Amino acid sequence: MSILERSHLKIIQEVAREGSLTAAGLRLHLTQPALSHAIRKIESQLGVKVWRREGRSLVLTQAGEWLLLLANRLLPQFELAEKRLEQFGNGERGTLRIGMECHPCYQWLLKVVSPYLERWPKVDVDVRQKFQFGGIGALFSNEIDILVTPDPLYKPELTFTPVFDYELVLVVGPQHPLRHLKFVTPEQLSGETLITYPVPSERLDIYTQFFQPAGIAPRQQKQIETTDIMLVMVAHGRGVAALPRWLVDEYATRFELYPLRLGKNGIAKQIFLGRRETDEDIQYLRDFIEFAASPRENS
Structure with a gap:
């Protein structure tokens, strides 16, 4: 069975490029006898004539010309792949x-x-x-x-590496009766519609750190995918939400929002x-x- 190796393509390319075995051998770090032996071995392994002699020159056969085209296409890809793997190994790409x-x-x-x-x-x-x-x-x-x-x-x-601290706050709209308070209690939110991201309540801090310790739940939970729609709903009095204070501050120029502390001491969080x-x-x-x-x- 013929087995085409990368070294075969490299030899074919260099012999064609240099035009002589001596010059090609220098680029390949092979002596002329070693290169001649390699050429015979290639033809033996592939079972096809790659070169023919014309006087003192080696000329590619039709099969050799096709292999040269293949070499010119594949060898740069091998070199690129090796460079990329080296970059992967060094954490560069x-x-x-x-x-x-x-x-x-x-x-x-x-x-x-x-x-x-x-x-x-x-x-x-x-x-x-x-x-x-x-x-x-x-x-x-x-x-x-x-x-x-x-x-x-x-x-x-x-x-896990902590990257920043934030405070989880309750967000209400401009017409909400609690908007002027410094902080809210679980009891004050028992009749509210709580707007959250589509996350189970057992993974929401407002439940685990605010409602559940008090044995209280909001009247209704409504899940919304996007922050923008969530805050539009809050601004228009369709419910309240619990979000990081820094995020509420970012949206303050777009919506009239009022952040309130959750409990007297608030809820401090970190992102990891x-x-x-x-x-x-x-x-x-x-x-x-x-x-x-x-x-x-x-x-």
């Missing part, structure tokens, strides 16, 4: 797959991703929200490289970036986390 367990964090992520891509022009970013096994499972199964989450689940082989410990040596991944955690205006 790749796709950073970011998983999101924090719906309102997309606006924050935009502030980080844009300058990061300028710093790493050979790295792409892919943002994913839905995972087959949840955010932690997605890290373990290599679906994602970084998990953005307000609720880290510490497991062996995973590392989780990664696999085995990825510590991937430079562009490590740099993203360091860049995201560096002081900047997150609100």
